[in-house]
Amino acid sequence: MTAPQVRSIEEPARKIPVAAEYDVLVVGGGPSGLTAALAASEDGLRVGLVESRSFVGGNMTIGLPVLGFLGQKGNRIIDGLPEAFIQRLRDERDGASEHRPCPLHMGITLVEPEAVKTVALDMLTEAGVDVLFYTFFAGVVMDGDTIRGIITESKSGRSALLARVVIDCTGDADVAYRAGVPCEKGNAQGGMQPPTLMFCLGGVDTDALRMSIANSPPEARTYLTDFIPAEYFGQNHQFIVVGLRELMAKAKAEMNLTIPNERTIIITGLKKGEVWINMTRVAGTDGTDARSLTKGEIEGRGQIDDIVTYLTNYVPGFEQAYFTKTAPFLGIRETRRIKGQYVMTQDDVLSCRHFDDAIAVASYPIDIHRPEDNGCTLIWCGDCYDIPYRSLVPQKVENLLVAGRSISCTHEAMGAIRVMATCMAMGEAAGRAARISARGNRPPSEIDVADLRRQQLERGVYLRNPDGTRAAAGARHPAS
Template sequence: MEQKIRTIHEPARDIPVRAAADILIVGAGPSGLMAAQAAAGKGLKVMLIESRGYLGGNLTIGLPILGFLGEKGNQIIKGLPQRFIDRLKEKNAASDHRPCKLHVSLTIIDPEASKTLALQLMEEAGVEVLMYVFCTDVIKEGDEVKGVIIESKAGREAILAKTVIDCTGDADVAYRAGVECHKGDAEGGMQPPTLMFSMRGVETQRLRDAIVNQPEIYDMDIMPAESFRNEKFITVGLRNQIGKARDAGIDIPVARTILITGMAEDEIWVNMSRVNGVDPTRPESYTHGETEARKQIYEIMKYLEQYVPGFDKAWLDRVAPFMGIRESRVIVGKYVLTAGDILACRRFDDAVAVASYPVDLHHPKGGDCTLEYCGDCYDIPYRTLVPAHVENLLVAGRCSSFTHEAMASTRVMSTCMALGEAAGRAARIALEEGVRPSQVDVQKLRRELKETGAYLR
């Protein structure tokens, strides 16, 4: 007999207050790390909480950082994000920013070194870090957020804060605070996620030579042969080979072969799993995505070993600890950035970041994607970080105020890092001035960003 769906009444109870902070950042991915550093200092207590047992988010799953350079070759992401790369380079754990015909620019980083550096930076900045906790609710008085409720093995606790910055990627804090949020396109379809994995023992020179010398067989999308003469590169293509593999009965979920060199000479990260219909805000859907993507890895490996030069003796080295989510909730802020703004290279008086990555839309249905370029770069206004009707809350990263199409450009890590830095500095300036973050002097914020090394037009 089918069990009826029921609700359970939870009795009211007193929740212990674990801590009180001036600025609380929820989520320690690319935007959260930058926000915490930017907010710290001048005697303020800054806290950073994270659900996983390490910091860094998508910096730790084998992805390159895209978008430090603009379409005209100039560097448009600087400030704290660049200092993060500089520190990695000191450890030989990051490449230079390399121009890329398809992705504008490519910066290879080492995932494990990124985790270690993230913790070091928080310690140096005096940020109090708390891991293994989930934000499950907010504390709100009127239209003001006063803190969050967390859950962990220690139970249910509260953290009070004068300002909260939501860097969860899923707008978890904003959603629970009653901020209007959206997911996906007009039908709710979101860009599908990918579970990255790396292979070692790859003969990268063989792969490079095949692409350069036999382009009629090993075809690339847009990218010229010269791209593969560099030590570090990314492939997007080999559609011919995927067609042959499919004819032979190998199930490949994507239309293109996306391979990224790692920091080691024989290391390749593979960006080819794809599970359509995943909603990362629903655990059953996320579980399905992780399960299916892990199954796909072994079909993809079979394809690489049999159809891509240099992989016949390679082995699976590691699988990313979680799926890379391209799309989730986004908020409705004081301004909603659109694809039209991006493609028009629009400028804003309250710009706090500049970006240039194309509108790279992985279709919610099917296995392909489309890219649209603006030809230069565009501004992201401060108002995209500010919820329309909730105070003492800023939202930074891919869950800021963007349309479905615009977020296909702003979602890359370099842009999220720049937005995190802007949010952290804004939160601190607002407290120093005794105003809400929504009322901060944006021109003062812009001056500080420029004075500390960020790029603004």
């Protein structure tokens, strides 16, 4: 049997027009990209933001709550631009809840996807950011080991965008990878956390759902709500349910349903009777491969009917529920991670490590949807841990920063730092670092991190002293 022939064509060389030049260019308009662009534009630099979709907000637009604003001790540990964004969502559009304590997720902040798109774009345009939608990243412009810009593809054709500093907020380290930064994917065996295609149901009696859990006596309970006590549901009208394992097993057995998940995950929306369902699970999907993503989208959509059948026939409050919409894209939990000046580890998270060059504080537990089975690993550290600036600075390539879940960390640490509030905090730091770099005409790897930390504190960012207390603006802090 002969091997399949590998075919290729030779593309003719051509001159590519330079469509724009910036001081700072942000690639990707998700949670980290939004705050990176806002921070970079604070004192008048020319900032561009490139996004392949028709809106900004990324995973904040697919029905997920924002996790990570609250720490494991109940205190708010994310401030600055992420908090300003949530407050504006809440004040102008009634598009965000308060930060609600949650026994499992530490804290949840519900957001309305359409409000996210509007408010995020308003903030960017008001800040003077040059936003470019419907534009795909296609390559890098390099000068030796220094990135000078990117190549894009769009309806307008192929063009170049140049910048003094580029921030990769793609979530997949697309820019860093193409530029030659060493990258890793997945666990030791290359397995990556499976993505989920979120979908929304209307007509749900969420009070009936929560009270069915709150009022069930332990000896009669058919619910196993993971780490969330029944009392929580009696006190909260908006909530997350994670569990109902026995009900799901019963539904699978009695109705021959195919649901590749062990747990029911229900997230109430901000609108009455609306819930988002986080239960599809597409194992083996590689979020950096278009063919794999397509297969994952098809499989995810194919799982929805059985999940809806289970919910409407077995879960209290869903008797009159009806399908309304799916998320606009798969929710990807894990793809590439760069190798940077420092690699964050599981030990850094679990030891609540303090770094002299910390630019953000996080507290979300190590949360890994295991690639090899239908289960999930959760490990808490008990408090907070720092994210060092060095993990945003890649090896081998200058004038480039990375923010979001693809920073320099291990598979296990990524399971903790991947949530949206933390990504927004990293984006804010990257944007401010890029601004310092562009203003000082030195690469991000050589900026004064003490100055970055000072500016972070002056803008209200939550950072910690070595003893764990909140650092104050104006205080002296060492940096390495």
